[in-house]
Amino acid sequence: MQSVVADVGGTNTRMAYARGGVLVAGTVQWFRNDDYPTFADVLADFCQGASVDRLCVAIAGPVMPGHVRLTNRDWSFDAEQLGAVLGGATVRIINDLAAVGHALPYLAADAINPVVTGRAAPGGQALVVGMGTGFNVSLAHGSGVMLAEEGHTGLPIGVYRVLQAHLGDRAAPFETVEQLFAGAGLRALHRALGGAEMPSQQIVTGAPATMTVYVAALAALCRDMTFQFMPLGGIYFNGGLARAVVGLPDAGKALAAARVHDMFEGTLSDIPMWVVMDDAAALAGCAACLDQV
Incomplete structure (x- = not known):
């Protein structure tokens, strides 16, 4: 049975073949979304007419019954449409952060790096925090993953106070979590602090005050x-x-200092934090999902 998995982000799409709940080695490919009018075109380019029985797609956006639309790109599609492109394949569509949540039990030791040391509670739920073109989270517990659209929630007051201390009234435009913590939000913060327009990665490496x-x-x-x-x-x-x-260098210290030390008998004071280094993590989660069906 031939299976294909896809991770469709706002900027790039990654695709691979899967077998037995894992990715087929050497099959991962990247595609620039700007080079294609629709995701169906990316799918056709990857498959090149090959027979496909199952497809699992992780998307950057909410998954609605029968139809999905990406949050950060004007692409929309549904399972029936994609199945038709593949000649009748079974199609499953999931949120991209949910896919990473499904991948957590299968990630190799070198696929994650420690950011803040701590002690994970056996059987405890894990939070995946996605920061890129957009912002979102998912909550993984056992084989289940709960969905969210955290990026569209209002900015917490504690975060707003950090901005207000440096920006004063200029903090007002940052109304949602995504408006600050996605890539465009970092660039907006840099401009609000008096910096010139520049790519997010350049700000990270060259604007320490921001x-x-x-x-x-x-x-x-x-x-x-x-x-x-x-x-x-x-x-x-x-x-x-x-x-x-x-x-x-100082990110881990700041994140560790912000952990909750003074409530719930210290239960929340030792939560570890990692960063996922494997770009194919969402694809691995899609492969795991296909094997669960």
Whole structure:
């Protein structure tokens, strides 16, 4: 049985073949979304007419019954449409952060790097925090993953106070979590602090004043999300922006200092944090999902 998995982000799409719940070695390919009018065109380019029986697609956006639309790209499609492209294949569509949540039990030791040391509670739920073109989270517990659209929630007051201390009234435009913690949000923060327009990665490596504020805000957000999601199994950062930000020399110290030390008998004070280094993690999660069906 031939299976294909896809991770469709706002900027790039990754695809691979899967067998027996794992990726087929050497089959992962990257595609620039700007080069294709629709995802169906990416799918056709990858498969090149090969027979496909099953497809699992992880998307950057909410998954609605019968139809999906990406949050950060004007692409929409449904399972029936994609199945027709593949000649009648069975199609499953899941959220991309949910896919990473499904992948957590299968990630190799070298696929994650420690950011904050701690002790994960056996059987505890784990929080996946995705930072890239957009922002979102998922909560993994055993073989189940709960969905969210955290990026569209209002900015927590603790985070806003960090911004207000540095920006004053100029903090007002940052109304949602994604407006600050996605790539465009980092660039907006840099401009608000008086910096010139530049790519996010350049800000991370070359604008320490901006990154000090950004990391402090991220630490405040993680503290709030600890109460929201109780991630006793740990927090896993995922995405290109996340890897760059939490890899900064002082990021781990700021995140560790923001953990909850004074409530619930210290239960939340030792939550470990990692960063997922494997770009194919969502694909691995899709492969695992196919094997569960």
